[in-house]
Amino acid sequence: MKKIIRPIVILLVLLLFVGTFVFLWWQSRPTPTVYETVTPMLRDISKTTVITGKIEPRDEVNVKPQMSGIIAELLKEAGDRVEKGEVIARLKVIPDMNQLSSAEARVRLANINANQARTDFERQQRLFDKGLISANEFEKAKQAYDQSREEVLAAQDQLEVVRDGVSSSNASSSNTLVRSTISGRILNIPVKVGNSVILSNTFNDGTTIASVADMSDLIFRGNIDETEVGRLSVGMPMQITIGALQNTRFEARLEYISPKATEASGVNQFEIKAAVTIPATADGAAADIRSGYSATAQIVLAEAKQVLSIPEGAITFSGDTAFVHVIHGEGSQQTYERRAVVTGLSDGINIEIKKGLQKDEKLRGLEITPEK
Numbered sequence: 001m002k003k004i005i006r007p008i009v010i011l012l013v014l015l016l017f018v019g020t021f022v023f024l025w026w027q028s029r030p031t032p033t034v035y036e037t038v039t040p041m042l043r044d045i046s047k048t049t050v051i052t053g054k055i056e057p058r059d060e061v062n063v064k065p066q067m068s069g070i071i072a073e074l075l076k077e078a079g080d081r082v083e084k085g086e087v088i089a090r091l092k093v094i095p096d097m098n099q100l101s102s103a104e105a106r107v108r109l110a111n112i113n114a115n116q117a118r119t120d121f122e123r124q125q126r127l128f129d130k131g132l133i134s135a136n137e138f139e140k141a142k143q144a145y146d147q148s149r150e151e152v153l154a155a156q157d158q159l160e161v162v163r164d165g166v167s168s169s170n171a172s173s174s175n176t177l178v179r180s181t182i183s184g185r186i187l188n189i190p191v192k193v194g195n196s197v198i199l200s201n202t203f204n205d206g207t208t209i210a211s212v213a214d215m216s217d218l219i220f221r222g223n224i225d226e227t228e229v230g231r232l233s234v235g236m237p238m239q240i241t242i243g244a245l246q247n248t249r250f251e252a253r254l255e256y257i258s259p260k261a262t263e264a265s266g267v268n269q270f271e272i273k274a275a276v277t278i279p280a281t282a283d284g285a286a287a288d289i290r291s292g293y294s295a296t297a298q299i300v301l302a303e304a305k306q307v308l309s310i311p312e313g314a315i316t317f318s319g320d321t322a323f324v325h326v327i328h329g330e331g332s333q334q335t336y337e338r339r340a341v342v343t344g345l346s347d348g349i350n351i352e353i354k355k356g357l358q359k360d361e362k363l364r365g366l367e368i369t370p371e372k
Contacts, residue, residue, distance in 0.1 A: 002139060011304075013088050015050055016086060017069050025040070026266050028267055032299075035329070035364045035365055035366065036365035036366055037327065037362055037363070037364070038310055038311060038314045038332070038362065038363040038364070038365040038367060039146055039309075039361070039362055039363075040308050040309065040310050040353065040357055040358070040359050041308075041309060041359075042263065042306045042307065042309075042359070043306070043309050043310060043350060044303065044304070044305050044306060044307075045303065045304045045307060045309055045344075045345050045346070045347050045350055045351075045352050046300050046302070046303035046304075046345075046347055047300070047301045047302040047303070047345055047346070047347060048239070048298055048299060048300050048301060048347070049224070049228050049298075049301055050297070050298050051220050051222040051223070051224050051272065051297055051298075051299065052222055052223075052291055052295075052296050052297075053154055053220055053222025053223070053272075053295060053297060053299045054220070054221055054222070054293065054294060054295060055218055055219075055240070055242065055276065055289060055290075055291070055292070055293040055295050056189075056218065056219055056220075056291055056292065057184075057213035057214060057215055057217065057218055057219075057220055057291055058210070058214070058217045058219050058275075059214060060211055060213040060220065060291070061181055061182050061184075061211070061212050061219070062210075062211055063088060063178060063179075063180055063181055063208070063209050063210045063211070063212055064112070064178075064199065064205075064206040064207060064208055064209060065091060065178050065197050065198075065199050065206065065207065065209060066096055066174075066178075066199055066336075067091065067093065067175040067176070067199050068093075068094070068176040068197065068198040068199050069091035069092055069094055069190055069196070070091065070092045070094060070178065070196055070197070071089055071090075071091060071092075071192065071193050071194060071195045071197060071355045072089075072090050072091060072092040072171075072176075072193065072333070073089065073193065074088070074089050074189065074191075074192075074193055074227060075087055075088060075089060075090070076088045076089075076189070076210070077184055077189060077198050077304070078188055078189050079185065079186060079190050080185070080186050080187050080189065081184075081185055081186075082180040082183065082185075082186060082212060082262060083183045084180060084183045085180065087177050087178065087179055088179065088180070088186070088210050089177055089178040089181055089191075089209050089210075090177055090210060091175075091176040091177075091178065091197065092278065093176060093297075094196075096265065103155070103158050103159040104159060106155040106158065106159070107152070107155040107156055107159050107268070109155075110148070110151045110152040110154075110156075111152055111157040112149065113148045113153070113242065114145075114148040114149055114152045116148075117141075117144050117145040117147075117149075117182055118145055118148070119147035119148045119150035119337060120144065120145070121141045121142055121144070121336065122217045123141075123144075124137065124138050124141035124142075127139065137254040161238060162225070163172070164182075174313075178209050180210070180212050182212055182214065183214065184212045184213050184214040184215060185212070185213060185214075185215045186210050186211070186212055187212065187213055187291055188211040189209065189210045189211075190210075190211075190212065191208075191209055193206065193366040195207075195226060197209065197335070207372065213291060215291070216278065217287065218275075218276045218278060218289060219251055219255075219273050219275055219276060219305060220240050220252055220273065220274045220295055220297055221271065221272070221273050222271070222272055222295075222297055223264070223269040223271055223272070224269060224270055224272055225267060225268075225269055226261060226267075226269065226270065228301065229257065229270045229271040231302070232254060232272070232299065232301075232340070233254070233257075234254055234255060234256070234257065235253060235254060235255075236254045236299060236300075237251065237252070237254075237255055237299075237300070238251075238252040238255070238274050238297045238298065238299050239251065239252070239297070240252045240274070240276055240296070240297050241295060241296045241297075241298070242289070242293050242294075242295045243288070243294060243296075244290075244293050244294070245293070245297070250276050250277060250278065250279070251276075251277045252274040252275060252276045252277060252297065253274060253275050253277075254272060254273075254274045254299070255273055255275050255356075256272060256273035256274075257270060257271075257272050258270045258271040258272070261300040274297065281362065283313055295315075302345055303345070304344060304345045304352055307344065307345075307352045307353075307354075308352070308353045308354075308357065308359060309350045309351060309352050309353060310350065310351065310357075310363060311349065311350055311351075311365065311366075312346060312348070312349065312350065312351045313365055313366040314363050314364065314365045314366070315341075315343065315351060320342050322340065322341050322342070322343045323338050323339065323340055323341065323354075324339055324341050324357065324363050324364075325337065325363060325364035326337075326339050326361050326364075327361075327362045327363060327364055328356075328365055336364055339356055339357070340355055340356060341345075341353050341354075341355065341356035341357050342354040342355035350363065
């Protein structure tokens, strides 16, 4: 039995050794190099850059009160449409005690003067009726009396304004009514009923009651790297993509390039602005775009129409010279001619060939490694 098992074991070891040798030989054998074939084509090539930024209204106005007080009522809320002159809020005046005392004193003084002027007028009128004074003297007395009555009305108006913020004679144009200074959409109302507000003066910017903007006049604001800003010019078309609107695209036109760079993360960047064209929806209304939407702008820096081009992978470089490998022959007779070419515009995938290549020639492309 042992005489039979021993030859079998030896045979299995030999087969394992031979199999391992054959496997290693198969894996180590040279693989033929295969290249893809490239044919030059006429196509449009454009060099583009993408800029990130935001959509903003061209003009955003902060509506502020014309007097200090407390918010008594808010008639609008963020998102509402307002017209120029429309009331946004109503204020309740907290009078200054010094001004209130002065206004009250003025009213008392005006009443005293008016009473005296009336007494003088009535006396002069009796004398004039008896022919004891001239008409000129009578008219002067009447004029003084009329002026004293106007002073009483003016003093009362001032007292009402100081005390209530509005007088009976100008209730429709009261400073307690905060009105929008432009027509547009209310973007924000940062105050609430009961908040104290102050008017703008030399020492304070005043309290903002509401921010209003015309959302039909929008701009794209972004920053571009200094390596590309030199290729831009005012008036260039742009395509704006807003991700929040399911990647909706809008046309825009560049209208501003900052003359001064700002440094961000060690890189010099220039601010740009572009006027965005908002198309109307199917019902004729403007598209609903909100201020502050993140957006990207694509700008064509250079383009070439219907030029001879090949994939960049078919180009090799030696120094400043570009080369291609032109295919001659077929099958086993196939040879490659290394030829210098003059390149042009590239879009990162395809590159323009200005000189050194014909449309009907075939080139060696990237290497293809076949599966073993």
